[in-house]
Amino acid sequence: MVSRFTFVNYGSRALPNRAKLVSLGALFFALIFTATGCIREEDITLDQRAYQLASEIMCPVCDGQTIDQSNAQIATDMRLKVRELVDSGNTNAEVREYFVLRYGQEILAAPERTGFNLIAYIVPIFIVIISVGVALLAIRNMRRAARRNELETKLASGDLSVYLDKIDQDLGFTSDLTTEKKDQSSGQSDEAST
Template sequence: MSYAVIFRTISITALLLVAGLPLFSQPVAHAQVGDGTVTPDGPAPLTVTTGPEQDRELEKRAQGLETQLICPICPGETLDQSFVQISQDMKRILREKLLEGQDEDQIKDFFVDRYGPSVLAAPPRSGFNLVTWVVPPAAVALGIILLAFVMRGMRRGDADPVAAGVGGPVTEGDLSDYLAEVDRDLSLGGPGIATLDDDTGDNPGHNAERSAED
């Protein structure tokens, strides 16, 4: 019995390890950002860290925007990934505009006017670009319908039972029923041999439970 106890203990520990991790991770919104060592007009883009709660909220929005805009001169890097001068400048501009009270869309429009639509990390959901967004869900929906039809077809028996076992070496699947019979006839025991059959060794549960079910 003690082994079962150990096993349970390990299982529970592993589970807690897997599940409990986020408990230790504080979400961003709760973070204490900054202790005031900031000069807002320095030569580099600055994390907005001074001031009350709404400034932290603002910084969070600014960081969100950084991931949605592409650095115009680097291959496919978003602003938060890039440290070249132009993206440092853009980071500062978007913070200034947020401080002026502009919203995300206005700021994105501003950059699109300057650098063209490719400055957006994802195409806008309007006009021609709507196609980008619509095609994948449509394809998945179509795929589900197709899958349902295929499965129904397979279920009806779009199979070729005559070919089974004559075209070459048989598959394990072909043998499973036969093997089960052999096992019964020989009444072999022990793991590895008793689990020869598809319906026992490779399925959830142990032998007794399964055969009772069938």
Template sequence: MRALALCLSLILATPALAVQPDEMLADPGLEARARMISREIRCPVCQGESIDDSNAQISRDLRLIIRERLVAGDTNQEVIDFVVDRYGEFVLFNPRATGWNWVLWLAGPAMLVVAGGGVFLALRRRSAAPEDRLSAEDEARLRELLKD
């Protein structure tokens, strides 16, 4: 009984794709291209999901627009450019490395370099610091004080 419950819970835990049968194209090649593009576009409402996974109405509209553009003969890049022109670069899961987006692309590696430099300098200062050892006179005096 437990095994059956486990199997059912695993089956129900699989992601449900939002693409409806009436949206799918008859041409498997075009449908594959549409699905690939849909996975690269973020749902403007859900923000954490692609339009391929989202059940929002705007995601459905975007999926239909993508398929219409592909049927009309647009290339993948032309379809993506059309969506970006309409909704802005926010809808791309992987923003283009142009303009101000360079700041986003370079900020992570720059912070890593700065942090690594800080660690290097801290370790260098630590190894260059004089050691905290007692002089011979201080050790002798300490022994005398401990005897008393």
């Protein structure tokens, strides 16, 4: 049974658990990111750069293949050109630019992140954020519905605690009626092992 003075219950049990959980999770990710972040990648060789670039440039005569994948003669020539440009000290951006000037933007396997093409990269970020946001909102709404149902059942079954809580709220003892149920479950055993 929930205490009439819900804040007593609320303050002492549920919040610290959740806070602990959140901070543990944050610590976990922080650890992982520092652990992975502090490794310095060895400088990659010119070869590796050339192959990397070759996988970012489309073959102009083959459908949907990069010059890296294609066995066409022109792809071979273009691979050699990439290597040559890399050898003579061009940056990756300059190499890409070289081919864009000659073949148009279509030659890049991924659009460059500038101007209009930025849309190609921004939209996915929005898609992901909106998806997760909608999921979280949906869960929240469903939880609210759950509480409303519970409330109605309780009122219908003549359980006065809800009513009394409401009075508490009206009198200003507690500000939010809906927070009361948050801490009801700490002792629940799980059934994941079945």
